[in-house]
Amino acid sequence: MSFEVLAPGILTLLQDSGRVGYQHLGITTGGPMDEHAYYWANRLLGNDPSAVQLEITFGQLQLQANASSTIAITGADLCATLNDKVITPWRTYAIASGDVLAFVTPKSGLRAYLAVSGGFQCQPKLGSCSTVKREQLGGLSGLGHAIATGDILPFESNTTRPEQRVPKWAIPNYDVPLELGVIPSYQHASFSRDEQMTFYTSNYEVSQHIDRMGYRLSGPPVTSQLDGIISEGIAFGAIQIPSDGQPIVLMKDRQTIGGYPKIGCLSSLGTSQLSQRQPGQIVTFSPSDVADAEIERRLFNRVILG
Structure with missing residues (x-):
């Protein structure tokens, strides 16, 4: 049971939930850029939450099925065809041997996730199949x-499953301006009140310089009172x-480490939403609290894990 890759797309990567426990050795976590879409895809199929999927950035991927199974597509609408x-994304589809699945270019969002019943098979490296x-x-x-x-x-597995859909309330709109809560951490206090006000009241545009390492934003500059810091560990977001x-x-x-001042940190689910924004889209920030992020994550986990 397999798919054959007819065209690989702009950037298509195998990802599971990430490589944990090696950042002290300089090895980053990897994993899905959009955790919300990734976990929902496995949820639709009844897969293990960490089952391996394809992360498809910008499209142009074409696959041919060599066996019957059920797939789930979530995340960006890349104008997929079967x-x-x-x-459309956010639902499951039955596939048969010989079927051709193709992803074109983004209609909304940037990254789609393709899961298959039972998950893709891949030999783990350091406990994970995530591609870095x-x-x-x-x-x-x-x-x-x-x-x-x-x-x-x-x-x-070539198990066929009943059709499933993500509930409408759980499907994000990637086309609207995005407001993200920032947990004031790291060197937040080194930014003056005026600089913080600039950061929290300004529009920032997603630049052309975005990848799986970082999203560079463009807007009114903010300055720390620190010239630099001793390099320290860096969290997702x-x-x-x-x-x-x-x-x-x-x-x-x-x-895994860096020496630039950091004004704060996004939640993992907030960062996931940012990963679906394309260059030119607008992002704003507002102060948040770690308790809010914890509650958001617990509610999400309760839905995904049951």
Whole structure:
């Protein structure tokens, strides 16, 4: 049971929930940029929450099924088709041997997630299949390679399941301006009240410089009273402010330590929403609290894990 890759797309990576426990060795976590979409895809299929999926950035992926199964697609609407018939994300589909699944270009969002019943098979490296190209780790080869033409993507089961859909209340709108809560942490106190006010009242635009390491934003600059700091560990969603004053939100493939002042940190689910924004879209920030982030995550986990 497998898919054959007819066209690999712009950037298609095998991802599970991430590589945990190695940041002290300089190895980042990897994992899905959009945890919300990733976990919902596995939830729809009754998979293990950490089952391996494909993260499809910007589209242009084409696959042919070599067995019957059930798939789930969540996240961005990449104008997907099944045997040339348009299909939409946030639901499951039955597939048969010979079916061709294709993703074109984004209609909304940036990254789609493709899960298959039972999950894709992949040999873990350091406890995870997550692909991190910079570290040459994970993925089908174990060496951090993106999916390529001719690759065979085995999956564990050809079980067909009843049709499932994500409830409407759980489907994000990636086209509206995004407001993100910031937990005032790290070097937040080193930014004056005026600088903090600038940060929290300004519009920031997603720049062209975005990838799995970080999202660089463009807008009114903010400045810390610190010239630099001793390098320290960095969490998913940390917002570092380099010398030009333009915020950089650190993502799944971030470096494990850094020496720029950081004004705070986003929640994991907030950072997931940012990962679906394209260059030119607007992001704003507001002060938040770690308790709010914890409650949001617990409610999400309760829905996903049952």
